[in-house]
Amino acid sequence: MREKVRIPSGCAVAGILHQDGRRVSGEVIIRSMEVMHERSNGLGGGFAGYGIYPQFAELYAFHVLYDDLSARSEVEELLQKDFTIEQEESIPIWENSTITDHPFFFRYFLYPKRTRDNEEDVVVRLVMTINAMIEGAYVVSSGKNMGVFKGVGYPEDIGRFFRIEEYEGYCWIAHGRFPTNSVGWWGGAHPFNLLQFSVVHNGELSSYGVNRRYLENFGYLCTLQTDTEVIAYLVDLLLRRHRVDPSFLGAILAGPFWSQIEEMNEPQKSFYRALRITYGGALLNGPFSIIVGFEGGMFGLVDRIKLRPMVAGWSGDTFYLASEESAIRAIAPSLDVVKALHAGEVMIGRLKEGICHGQEFAFPRV
Amino acid sequence: MAKSLLFPEFKIERDAERCISCQVCVRQCANEVHSYDPEDDTVYSAEEHCVGCQRCVTLCPTGALEIRKREIGFRPNANWDVASIRNLYKQAETGGVLLTGMGCDKPYPIYWDHLLLNASQVTNPSIDPLREPIEIRTFLGKKEPFLEVAWSEEFAGLKTRLAPQLELSIPVLFSAMSYGSISYNAFRSLVEAAKEIGTFCNSGEGGLHPGFYPLGDWIIVQVASGRFGVTPEYLEVAAAVEIKIGQGAKPGIGGHLPGEKVSPEISRTRRIPVGSDAISPAPHHDIYSIEDLERLVFALKEATRYEKPISVKIAAVHNVAAIASGAVRAGADIVAIDGIRGGTGAAPQVIRDNVGIPIELALAQVDERLRKEGIRHRASIVIAGGIRSSSDVVKAIALGADAVYIGTSALLALGCHLCQKCYTGKCNWGIATQDPYLTKRLNPQMGKRRLVNLLRAWSLEIKEILGGMGINAIESLRGNREQLRAVGLTKEEAQVLGVKMAGEGW
Amino acid sequence: MVKRIRIHEEYCIGCRLCEIICMVKHSASGKIIKAFRKESERPLPRVRVEEEGYTSFALQCRHCDEAPCVENCLTGAMHRDEATGVVLCDEDLCVGCWMCVMSCPFGVVERKEKGKTTVSKCDVCAGKEEIPPCVKNCPNEALTYE
Ligand code: SF4
Ligand code: SF4
Numbered sequence A: 001m002r003e004k005v006r007i008p009s010g011c012a013v014a015g016i017l018h019q020d021g022r023r024v025s026g027e028v029i030i031r032s033m034e035v036m037h038e039r040s041n042g043l044g045g046g047f048a049g050y051g052i053y054p055q056f057a058e059l060y061a062f063h064v065l066y067d068d069l070s071a072r073s074e075v076e077e078l079l080q081k082d083f084t085i086e087q088e089e090s091i092p093i094w095e096n097s098t099i100t101d102h103p104f105f106f107r108y109f110l111y112p113k114r115t116r117d118n119e120e121d122v123v124v125r126l127v128m129t130i131n132a133m134i135e136g137a138y139v140v141s142s143g144k145n146m147g148v149f150k151g152v153g154y155p156e157d158i159g160r161f162f163r164i165e166e167y168e169g170y171c172w173i174a175h176g177r178f179p180t181n182s183v184g185w186w187g188g189a190h191p192f193n194l195l196q197f198s199v200v201h202n203g204e205l206s207s208y209g210v211n212r213r214y215l216e217n218f219g220y221l222c223t224l225q226t227d228t229e230v231i232a233y234l235v236d237l238l239l240r241r242h243r244v245d246p247s248f249l250g251a252i253l254a255g256p257f258w259s260q261i262e263e264m265n266e267p268q269k270s271f272y273r274a275l276r277i278t279y280g281g282a283l284l285n286g287p288f289s290i291i292v293g294f295e296g297g298m299f300g301l302v303d304r305i306k307l308r309p310m311v312a313g314w315s316g317d318t319f320y321l322a323s324e325e326s327a328i329r330a331i332a333p334s335l336d337v338v339k340a341l342h343a344g345e346v347m348i349g350r351l352k353e354g355i356c357h358g359q360e361f362a363f364p365r366v
Numbered sequence B: 001m002a003k004s005l006l007f008p009e010f011k012i013e014r015d016a017e018r019c020i021s022c023q024v025c026v027r028q029c030a031n032e033v034h035s036y037d038p039e040d041d042t043v044y045s046a047e048e049h050c051v052g053c054q055r056c057v058t059l060c061p062t063g064a065l066e067i068r069k070r071e072i073g074f075r076p077n078a079n080w081d082v083a084s085i086r087n088l089y090k091q092a093e094t095g096g097v098l099l100t101g102m103g104c105d106k107p108y109p110i111y112w113d114h115l116l117l118n119a120s121q122v123t124n125p126s127i128d129p130l131r132e133p134i135e136i137r138t139f140l141g142k143k144e145p146f147l148e149v150a151w152s153e154e155f156a157g158l159k160t161r162l163a164p165q166l167e168l169s170i171p172v173l174f175s176a177m178s179y180g181s182i183s184y185n186a187f188r189s190l191v192e193a194a195k196e197i198g199t200f201c202n203s204g205e206g207g208l209h210p211g212f213y214p215l216g217d218w219i220i221v222q223v224a225s226g227r228f229g230v231t232p233e234y235l236e237v238a239a240a241v242e243i244k245i246g247q248g249a250k251p252g253i254g255g256h257l258p259g260e261k262v263s264p265e266i267s268r269t270r271r272i273p274v275g276s277d278a279i280s281p282a283p284h285h286d287i288y289s290i291e292d293l294e295r296l297v298f299a300l301k302e303a304t305r306y307e308k309p310i311s312v313k314i315a316a317v318h319n320v321a322a323i324a325s326g327a328v329r330a331g332a333d334i335v336a337i338d339g340i341r342g343g344t345g346a347a348p349q350v351i352r353d354n355v356g357i358p359i360e361l362a363l364a365q366v367d368e369r370l371r372k373e374g375i376r377h378r379a380s381i382v383i384a385g386g387i388r389s390s391s392d393v394v395k396a397i398a399l400g401a402d403a404v405y406i407g408t409s410a411l412l413a414l415g416c417h418l419c420q421k422c423y424t425g426k427c428n429w430g431i432a433t434q435d436p437y438l439t440k441r442l443n444p445q446m447g448k449r450r451l452v453n454l455l456r457a458w459s460l461e462i463k464e465i466l467g468g469m470g471i472n473a474i475e476s477l478r479g480n481r482e483q484l485r486a487v488g489l490t491k492e493e494a495q496v497l498g499v500k501m502a503g504e505g506w
Numbered sequence C: 001m002v003k004r005i006r007i008h009e010e011y012c013i014g015c016r017l018c019e020i021i022c023m024v025k026h027s028a029s030g031k032i033i034k035a036f037r038k039e040s041e042r043p044l045p046r047v048r049v050e051e052e053g054y055t056s057f058a059l060q061c062r063h064c065d066e067a068p069c070v071e072n073c074l075t076g077a078m079h080r081d082e083a084t085g086v087v088l089c090d091e092d093l094c095v096g097c098w099m100c101v102m103s104c105p106f107g108v109v110e111r112k113e114k115g116k117t118t119v120s121k122c123d124v125c126a127g128k129e130e131i132p133p134c135v136k137n138c139p140n141e142a143l144t145y146e
């Protein structure tokens, strides 16, 4: 059932962040996505909510998809090697949904057995192992106090299928897919997640082969052959393992052109030069706009020459990102500021902090 | 001495209707094929000395000459082709090793011609190189796995010091061709073109003429088993140092510059007596193991204060991946791999044509191996041996190379006609010769201009191809084998190359 | 500035194509094979390749600023074209005294004995060509026009 081919796609993305930490129902993000119905074709939709499991805030919440329930015991055995399962349950779905052909969803709240300093690496390895080795099982998300809900269908239908209006989160990101070939596997929908990082992505990577090999060098196994998976892993590698400041992520994933670097002054010039020389394998090439959710914030980023759209908006303490301004206006008719992201620009919102504008490298066009 | 059985290889046809007896051909042929007879105002030709270099044909003002491969009337024999018979006769006459020049000309498969490139359609827009920047700037040298940065200090917070890098404006460099094997003017054309374009040329193993010291920033100097001309200044002036372990045209054997080519200037450069043969031994006599290589790598790093990348050049042989991995672990910042089609100034034909493997396969395996071992970032891969066009460059980079060396292509740009007689020192095109009458034939200003034109043309084409793929920086192509598909190859070949068959999607 | 044909002897390969092309240029037909094989009166080349040892170079009239040939011409046949600065011989005025031949320090004025007795020298192809054909046809850029 799992499709091992790469699926290029065009899409809709949206994200909401309440910087004051206020938690809201997932209903809002569904409404935002509904406006962009035409950007999807019913072959995939998904959501990530942050702050949705306050009662288990310190535990790893694993959302696991089973194409085949017989894989369950194998997965649980593996989970129990390094973790204790605090709670395990099937993820509630709306029984009256028009979506009938779907896999099974379970969630596990886990705490590590032995305290190890690299407990996150253990999680990563576990996710990689399950996804690569266990036929019929797939870890949809693995962060703390967050979860990903995704599947085959229009995003609004998927949202209602998973009853996300019943969860409350301080941040929601969402995706509607327009894949250029049809594939009916639920795990292939966005967001892609690893630990706290969830990625929704509109675009296609020409650099996929390079990025995948680059990640393999650091021990990541790209099992899904999708562009978005590599972005999720790159974000994990850069933000978590290499401790890159998120506002500089654009300088790596959608780095400035050499002509722009040449015009900089020292030490900025050497800095960007070093980033490009070192992180060539992490450069994302091709059209994309992405929204990344992480613990305590969210950011948007568009490609080096802005081939895909992304709009940011602010209204009070709320930060919005979406493929189209209309998707933001649908849930926040009056905005304080609206702004289209420039090529290579990172726009970050963090909890209890103002919006931090990342490095901007719009390529001047004639 | 009895009449030779060696039949002429070429047939010279002079159109009597056109020939004006101007004697241009007579003056141009260093092999003294043509001669003018004033008695009947006619030019005659002694075909047996013709090597097919086409110099006379190119310069004849009336187009009267045509030089063609001679059809030899041997009874057709699938077992005995004409070239084999000729070689056998020659050896029966001389009793010696047959020498030759340039790269292997046997019809082994050229894998570049079985690899097809990708382009974007709809889902991923192609990029117009005339409107958007497409970057092909390349850095050679060890890359850090990540950067240590104190992010709070912003730009000043960079803690990691990068390893020394060679910065290239196009991922193409000029291969090692020593002054000695090629003329001063040829070398000057190469180094001046490298400077103009922003790339590097390689000194080869013959030392560096002091006239080129001021251009050292664009020269990679070689340290080979003969250690010719290796002096402190030599290492000092260079941009990088390359340890030559092997050469694609003659893996496993050393070099030989015949005494006739050792002119006073060459003697000064190589630091050997005039007229003496310059022999490089087959191995470096201080490198009998990988540990010894490591010692030399670090000796050179010490000598250059860790400011210059050290390259190790090896020939593509069966176990190339493991050898390359060893070189990287021995501290090489660049690994240069030279395939079986790589050229030479002189090599035994039997070696050139039978030893080594095609560079495409070697490259795919080396890149794969270094990645598997997680050490790919520790060295750049530069390949050599058989790059003919910009599409070969693009395919090489997609297979995993950082850059390519071009030797034969560069010589062709200088006028070489591939007659393979470089070892005779009588190059009619003034390239592989030290005869002052012949070296004049290469005007270095023209040579430089032609090389610069070639690289400009290639860089435009490379950008065009990248744009078509929707890629605007060459690093997004490096090792991107998804952009390649095999056509007309067996499954095993495609597997060794690590590419899918044409027709397979992502 | 008057453009001059410059000689770069280090790159002259002694092929003499310049001589051949010059002859063709000044032949009746201007066609190389016909000029050499059919035309009875084959013009003299106005550029001569000098050779000694490994050195060779093609020499033609330098069109000197202070030209002894002009100064010494009895009839005023040898003159400088005001517009182009080129030294030319008006063959109608030339009486064939060859004073110019004797006074040219470069020896590039030649006697012409066939037909009317007069002289032959480089006329930079009478300004008819953007780049003189000897320059254009030199395979090694040993002649340049600048
Ligand atoms: S160069 Fe051509 S025209 Fe001149 S003599 Fe030779 S064949 Fe004849
Ligand atoms: S060796 Fe070269 S120049 Fe001499 S006759 Fe043959 S093709 Fe012409």
Ligand code: SF4
Pocket (backbone or CB within 6 Å): C011, C012, C013, C014, C015, C016, C017, C018, C019, C049, C056, C057, C058, C137, C138, C139, C140, C141, C142, C143
């Ligand atoms: S054509 Fe050029 S190279 Fe040949 S003789 Fe004349 S000046 Fe010299």
Ligand code: SF4
Pocket (backbone or CB within 6 Å): C021, C022, C023, C025, C045, C046, C047, C060, C121, C122, C123, C124, C125, C132, C133, C134, C135
């Ligand atoms: S410029 Fe014309 S006339 Fe003068 S030497 Fe050249 S071809 Fe002959």
